[in-house]
Amino acid sequence: MNLDYIIPNEWSIIEEGFNPDHVKSSESIFSIGNGAMGQRANFEEHYSGATFQGSYIAGVYYPDKTRVGWWKNGYPEYFAKVLNAPSWIGIHITINNEKLDLFTCKNVADFKRELNMKEGWLSRSFTATLKNDIQIQVEAKRFLSLDLDELGAIEYNITPVNADATITFQPYIDAGIRNEDTNWEDKFWDTLNVSHENHQAFIQAKTMKTHFYTCTFMESQLLIDGKSVLIEPIITADANSASFSYEYKVKKGETYTINKFGGYTVDRNHDKNQLIPAAKAVLKKATKLGFKTLLENQKAAWQNIWNLADITIKGDVKAQQGIRFNIFQLNQTYLGKDSRLNIGPKGFTGEKYGGSTYWDTEAYCIPFYMATKDQNVAKTLLEYRYNHLDKAIENAQKLGFKNGAALYPMVTMNGEECHNEWEITFEEIHRNGAIAYAIYNYHRFTGDYSYIPEKGLEVLIGIARFWHQRANFSSVKQQYVILGVTGPNEYENNVNNNWYTNYMAKWCIDYALENIQKIESEYTTDFTRIMNKTKLSKAEMQEWQAVSTNMYFPESKEHEVYLQQDGFLDKELITVKDLDKSQRPINQKWSWDRILRSPYIKQADVLQGFYFFEDHFTQEELEKHFDFYEPFTVHESSLSPCVHSIQAAKLGRMEQAYQFYLRTSRLDLDDYNHEVEEGLHITSMAGTWMSIVEGFGGMRVRDNMLTFKPQIPKQWEAFSFKINFRNQILKVNVCQNQTHFELEGDRDLQILVHDKRVTISPNNLITV
Amino acid sequence: MNLDYIIPNEWSIIEEGFNPDHVKSSESIFSIGNGAMGQRANFEEHYSGATFQGSYIAGVYYPDKTRVGWWKNGYPEYFAKVLNAPSWIGIHITINNEKLDLFTCKNVADFKRELNMKEGWLSRSFTATLKNDIQIQVEAKRFLSLDLDELGAIEYNITPVNADATITFQPYIDAGIRNEDTNWEDKFWDTLNVSHENHQAFIQAKTMKTHFYTCTFMESQLLIDGKSVLIEPIITADANSASFSYEYKVKKGETYTINKFGGYTVDRNHDKNQLIPAAKAVLKKATKLGFKTLLENQKAAWQNIWNLADITIKGDVKAQQGIRFNIFQLNQTYLGKDSRLNIGPKGFTGEKYGGSTYWDTEAYCIPFYMATKDQNVAKTLLEYRYNHLDKAIENAQKLGFKNGAALYPMVTMNGEECHNEWEITFEEIHRNGAIAYAIYNYHRFTGDYSYIPEKGLEVLIGIARFWHQRANFSSVKQQYVILGVTGPNEYENNVNNNWYTNYMAKWCIDYALENIQKIESEYTTDFTRIMNKTKLSKAEMQEWQAVSTNMYFPESKEHEVYLQQDGFLDKELITVKDLDKSQRPINQKWSWDRILRSPYIKQADVLQGFYFFEDHFTQEELEKHFDFYEPFTVHESSLSPCVHSIQAAKLGRMEQAYQFYLRTSRLDLDDYNHEVEEGLHITSMAGTWMSIVEGFGGMRVRDNMLTFKPQIPKQWEAFSFKINFRNQILKVNVCQNQTHFELEGDRDLQILVHDKRVTISPNNLITV
Incomplete structure (x- = not known):
């Protein structure tokens, strides 16, 4: 492994302590997505250190003119690139006129980042001492809504700790962004219109060549100690961006909060002339529900996914964290709602591989989606x-x-x-x-x-x-x-x-x-x-x-x-x-x-x-x-260890299978391939799921029958997974000496366990 | 073949009639060079039609940053590109204030281009009727001096045919040029200084990255009906160019002539601070000798090359033209005077292949240079x-x-x-x-x-x-x-x-x-x-x-x-x-x-x-x-037909050998590969020489002895070539029924002819 700073935890990915060298890696690892859009875990506030900015809209791409040294007949004219889309998360923050920037603060203490996979949100907290000696305590949380998949929501709390302070939240949207990966330094976006109305702002922009019309939008609510305040913003707009500046004199110990709602409406889903009305409709729902209700809905929606897709591992927290991270990222990338979409090797976490479809989908991802959805x-x-x-x-x-x-x-x-x-x-x-x-x-x-x-x-x-x-x-x-x-x-x-x-x-x-x-x-x-x-x-x-x-x-x-x-x-x-x-x-x-x-x-x-x-x-x-x-085999492809893990398990070589499993499940968390900064290996994550279900679980379908040959690594007490088999859900719980089967369904299920026929009746625990 | 407009001629390459579609091809085919520099046959006067400008200085290159689609370890950082160098041949011409431009003239008649290979010069003549209805007769000739290899010379004559006319010659030098072939649209040249003194102008420029310092220079002489006239020029200079404008009211039937001398001095051969003095020294020699004497010297110098390198073919003018074209271009490209130079696949005729050294040199060119120099x-x-x-x-x-x-x-x-x-x-x-x-x-x-x-x-x-x-x-x-x-x-x-x-x-x-x-x-x-x-x-x-x-x-x-x-x-x-x-x-x-x-x-x-x-x-x-x-074998490499011609001849398949010969010798003249516009195939031209000498002549060296198995295509009456073998020159003249050998040397030479030992004494014609 190359990196080892992620705190082991069963349900969360956690980073503690602020290390600028980890920012780009963490931006990948803590990425969030909802199948329709996704983004790297960039900070909301300005950051002047090394960062790789990325926000992506599913299906919105640019055909970047092919660049080769020596042209061969038959080469395509372009490489379809996932596009860094206009940013909606940004909030410039000033404390007594000093810009908040973790890279230049005098001190950053108690820095913690958490990606809560169970509930589907990303949070960050820290105490920063600015150059002007004001100390502030920050708690920020954001998520991309599963329910309203054009919406993201941010709650950003600042509490001045050692003095009163004039604090400005300046939420903005910005289409003046660039792709890191471009063959010819082309301009990828054409901003068509920047507008604002009341507390809402909209940027209409279209992609060059492919002409995807998008509207990036935002609206914010301000609170003091949890109570709404009305602050008249100073509004700024230029050719590519719009911002509202909300200034407030915050007393020491008081908490100044902004709830920012933003996202995209796209002509893939709306008439291109109706993008602003569509955005207004999203904002109306969002502001009506409010951040807290939206977050509750988010938890419920993720609970729904986990109900079927979760794999538990007892006795090995790193292995548990690894498999959940893989399942979580797959579900952030693709939910199967839109037949025009597919599963890019980096999902919404980076630009490499163009965000397009490879054979990974058929070879690795389909088994996962087939059994867990x-x-x-x-x-x-x-x-x-x-x-x-x-x-x-x-x-x-x-x-x-x-x-x-x-x-x-x-x-x-x-x-x-x-x-x-x-x-x-x-x-x-x-x-x-x-x-x-x-x-x-x-x-x-x-x-x-x-x-x-x-x-x-x-x-x-x-x-x-x-x-x-x-x-x-x-x-x-x-x-x-x-x-x-x-x-x-x-x-x-x-x-x-x-x-x-x-x-x-x-x-x-x-x-x-x-x-x-x-x-x-x-x-x-x-x-x-x-x-x-x-x-x-x-x-x-x-x-x-x-x-x-x-x-x-x-x-x-x-x-x-x-x-x-x-x-x-x-x-x-x-x-x-x-x-x-x-x-x-x-x-x-x-x-x-x-x-x-x-x-x-x-x-x-x-x-x-x-x-x-x-x-x-x-x-x-x-x-x-x-x-x-x-x-x-040097396993220098992310798709390699999972297949070997399954086969080692089949050969009864559990220690080897376990080592391959760790490598596949924590490939990105531990940065085995020295490249996590570029984004996550999404498609191989399905291979991790296979290495548990098909490897350790020995699950197969033969002659219309589920079969299992469960084995368990000696490092684990137990592991469990569920399979949606022909509209019945079978839960398999493998312990060191026995395996339990439980069926959510309405009819008996015949399975083979170690070549022995077993009949499972609904809601009846069977132990083999 | 793809093109068929070159007029067959034993010693010259001739084009008759003005066809804008042939301009880029002819610019390649009529290229001139002297081993130290070379240039495509661009017009001196402005031409607004499709053209590929090129003037090259031996050994002056630019390391163009590598461009590939997918980087592999071990790839070099750059591709060394031959550079289009500042232009010294240009002469803007106005006739009663109308710019001469063959692409926009009302009529161009009697257009003829000739590359005289025997004497080493390029000429062009035509009668043009301008939009202002002035008809002019033009005769232009230029060459790159073999004797003074930093010098080129132009004689450009204009005779107004139907009226008196005010004619301006505006000779210029220009460093504001570009390479057609560039990976990243880099600027390749940095102009350091533009200066003029009396009738001389100088541009000092250096290549980016490689820092080759060059001085491009010019000086002109004006004549009316062959007699010097002194005309005070209007001098123009800007950041990248300098020009002298010589206006004269020319009577109908009178001939206004400019002799322009120009070229390059380079820090490969001089101290970089002495490039202008070096240029002045060249110009002093040039203007002292004058165009006509320089041209006489040029003829003598080429005679010297042909004395040894010529191959004659009787009874097949296209074959004769072909082989001389090949020998001529090889000698224009490389003369063996500078051990830092080599033979680029396109010589000084285009940009493709970077003008660098390939294995072509050892496999194809060395036999030619070994036997003819x-x-x-x-x-x-x-x-x-x-x-x-x-x-x-x-x-x-x-x-x-x-x-x-x-x-x-x-x-x-x-x-x-x-x-x-x-x-x-x-x-x-x-x-x-x-x-x-x-x-x-x-x-x-x-x-x-x-x-x-x-x-x-x-x-x-x-x-x-x-x-x-x-x-x-x-x-x-x-x-x-x-x-x-x-x-x-x-x-x-x-x-x-x-x-x-x-x-x-x-x-x-x-x-x-x-x-x-x-x-x-x-x-x-x-x-x-x-x-x-x-x-x-x-x-x-x-x-x-x-x-x-x-x-x-x-x-x-x-x-x-x-x-x-x-x-x-x-x-x-x-x-x-x-x-x-x-x-x-x-x-x-x-x-x-x-x-x-x-x-x-x-x-x-x-x-x-x-x-x-x-x-x-x-x-x-x-x-x-x-x-x-x-x-x-599809022979889609220019290096293919020659080897096959030699082997077909060895197998006694003379018709096949002849067809391969035609393909190799007229590859560029007839544009077999549909790409002559890009430049000539210089290195394969040595293969053409081999296909006559080693193929039809059957020449080999075995056990320190020259051996021959002469054969002759039925289309030919006779062919002859010379071999410089160990400081004696053997002339071989192959006729349909016999072969003559003649030796310039000082000692007897034993050779094998069809495996029979023959002794040749100096200056004694032997017939076998």
Whole structure:
């Protein structure tokens, strides 16, 4: 680990003591979001130290013109960037005309930051002594409302401790912001209008190029010792910002409070000419309810999420804090309400990766959302890809494929590819497999087949067509090969016959054919519609079948393993433990060619395939492959430890599984990858959930049945989780010697526990 | 071919008729240079149509900050760019107050441009009717002096045809120029001072970052009907430019002439505080000699070059024009006078490729310069790399190599790597082999061994160390392999065991060991010095030997060929002739992944190895490999057709050899690659020379003896060339049925002609 300042606590993330070196890291870690917007934990008041300002609106992006050294045909014109949006949280504060700025105060004492995950709020408190020797005590709290998802609320209390003081709260909104990450220093926002009315201010701004119209708004209420005061503000407005300045002579010991309400209305959800009325409607509700009621509602809304999604761990507070942090951040990022949205790798916590959609969603996030929410949420995520099918077909056409072959983008915001590294963009094509797998996984888990004839099959056909065209027949091997790919392990580029990719390709074709057959016999109307639309012929399907039947898989007879790709054994096979520590992380120490020719694996690759298709392989095969590949794996992807944790658990290696678990669950809290300042690793957080539920819990769905093989790390007394399985909720509580099952539902549930059939009746505790 | 407007002529490049669409192409094709500077054929007078302005000073570059999409460790900080230098050729012209601008004239008739290669000048003539209906006849000529290589001279004549006219010549110099190719729109030049004195003007400017100090200067003489006139100019100067305006009332039929002298003095050759005095010295010589005498001297100097370098072709004027164009441009680019300079792929004709040094120099240019100049020129080119050895060692260290291993840069200006594409920068390591090969080639051709103990061996040791460390032992193959490389065929990236690279690696080690042994026994002082410096041990050499002895080479037993790399036969082996023409050139039509997994070859790869080491293989082996690989070769590199022409000739396939010859020799004149506007392909021009001398002439050096196997394309009556072989000049004149040899020298020369020994005595024509 790299950082170790977060105070262990079961329900909260806590920082104590003010350290300017931690500000940017904490801005990431203490981020808040409500699925519709989110923000880094920037201070409300001015801060002149190092800070990374960020406030983001879901789905509002900018197509930043591609920047490369050497252009390759097929590169997209732009990279879709999540945009730092106009700021609504800001409150300039002056104490006897001196600006409050923690970076320049004489002293900051009792500094505490808390992200209360149970209730969904962020607070900060401190005692500051200004240069003018006035000492103040500050308590600030804010949250982004789950109920009113265009609204955020702040309560900021100042109490002068050692003297009376004239204190000014100057809440402001500001569209004169910039993105840290910009290719060409473009201006991303165009401010259209700044206006104010009574105590409300509005900034209408639109994004350049994409023309998202937004209204950033605010209104404030002032209180003295908890009682409303009316203060006539001094109003300031310029081209990009507006502020109200509320001055009050505060007596020593008196508390001056501002409740600031702010947020965004966006033309994604309103008519672009109605953004101010929409904002007024939000403010009306907010001011009517008031900060305290809104906060109570916030707690209730989070309670509702936790009821299903919580995982408890007894006897290991750091592990408990880690898993809750992961679950909390996932829910802050995506709630499944809007089918146009998806789960960006950094969520609303930073700018890296453009805030777009990767295969992480299908490979890691869907299992989490499927089991901890209504099953419509997972379906919404599937539909996102269905809605992008035409763009995926266009994308494949650009790369020379035809006849409806679909290649889903590596990174996207709107269905168009926006990544620009040939070895990834054009070659990391296994992503197509994860998208098909998610359809299979959804059906397996929910039992809802209807999605496949309705929408899924068209996606499966486009993907199967791609694999059929992408493979070619090798006359020397007399088998089909897939040349020039990058597998999940991005520390290999442009390799031939990546086992995972070939296996995915074969499986995708088989799965498409199996579903075509089923739909032909059971859903004839859908079948006719889809065949008319896709013009799929028997002859074409026979060609697919030939590719699938005769796919080549590299293997080593000597090691009795599938090879990650052709030629893997030609490498100098020195394991990670024999690699000098000074050389790690290799992605920061080595040139790219050295990484590529090394045997080192960034994240599960063959083992990712074994994870997806574990039923296809024996335990002995898993063990052989785990023992062969894990020693070469450097886990320099956030997506790596979780899969290894699950597999180590499956192999009964609980200590190793536990170590992998800690690494995945506290990746950001302890900053394992030395980059938490840039934002959190949101999508891998779903992997953390999997490593408990599927790893330690051994949860699977087989033949329409939930199965478990619970194990518990020796460090823990017990852990529990819930699964929403086909609209019944099963609670699983694993202790050192036994496991308890409890069902919220209306019918009996048959499960397998350690291969033994158990019947659970509703509201009846079963111990196994 | 793409363009076909150049008039065939044996000694000149001629364009007739004014076509604005051809201006940028002609600016490239009619470029002039003198080794120390060069320029595109921009008009002297203002031109408002599409133009690509370029004037370049040898060795004056700018380190443009690297621009990439995704940074990889090891990338250099900058790309060294040839710089568009301040302009000295400009002459604004007004006719009765109307500016002369060919793009806006009412009519341009009798437009002719000529690049006289025999005499080394560029001319332009036309009759223009201005909007004010004045018709003028213009004759302009300019050249860059070979004798005074800081000087250029222009004669510009205007004769009003239909009326008297007030004509103003306003010669100017201007440092307010820009580079077309810039990563970040940086300012590249900083103008320090603009001054004038009498009829002379000077601009002192320095390049940003690299701080090259330059003085751009000019002085003009005015004449009426060939007689000097004194005209008091109006002088204008601003922050970046200076001009003199010479107005004269010219009678109808009278000719108003300006002789403008200009150029650059640079602190690479003078004290930076003495640039103006140096410029004055040049101008003093120039004005004293006058335009006509300078032009006579220019003709004589070019005659001197042609005496040795010319190749004549009878019966095929386009072929004749082509080869002379190639020889002319090579001599305009590099004359071997300055060991700090090298041969940029675009010479002084454009900005692409940064004007830096590539492996082209060793693989293509050295044979040309070796045979057509004093052998010191080739030695100077070798020393260039010797002088960069420390930087090559540093470069290898950055990539993780140690102990004096040297990796020469892919692209360089000063010895530092400045290329930034991982698959090239880090992986196209075969370049190291060409640098060793040039040492071998120099010794083979010149017989001068002294360079190797003096300097060359240290380079060979650095290179051998690199290959030793770069190879690794494959336990499955029980041989040494070289993983993750890009061979000469850049349409494959990150492949394993590129045959050419592995062969080069083995050869480099063997050649280093052979020379170490020879120098140990024959040059003991050098041996001791080098061993002390390099700390090379017997043990290390034994390790080298193990790699060389046990190097792996991919091959196909079925096809009886070496394979370009592991897995080549897995590709879909459709030959180029079966590839739809609409798909070509593939580098403009296909995405990069599709190119990579295709079998298509950009330029000779295995065949490049067969070219370098032809004695290692039988004619039958060459034939098998040529027949296997050429059908997959798309020749989308300018360096491809020449090698294939030589090999086709060797195989007696003269028609094919001839077609390849035309493609290489007229690549730019006929714009085969649709890119001549960007500049000329200078380094591949040396390949054109090779395709006649080594291809049709069959010239080789074996066992210290020149050998020939002359053949002649059926389209030609005869062709002749000269070889400076060990300070004697052999002229070879190949006719349809016989070959004549003539020797300028002082001793008999034994040669082999079609394997028959022939003795040539000086000044005695021998016919075989």
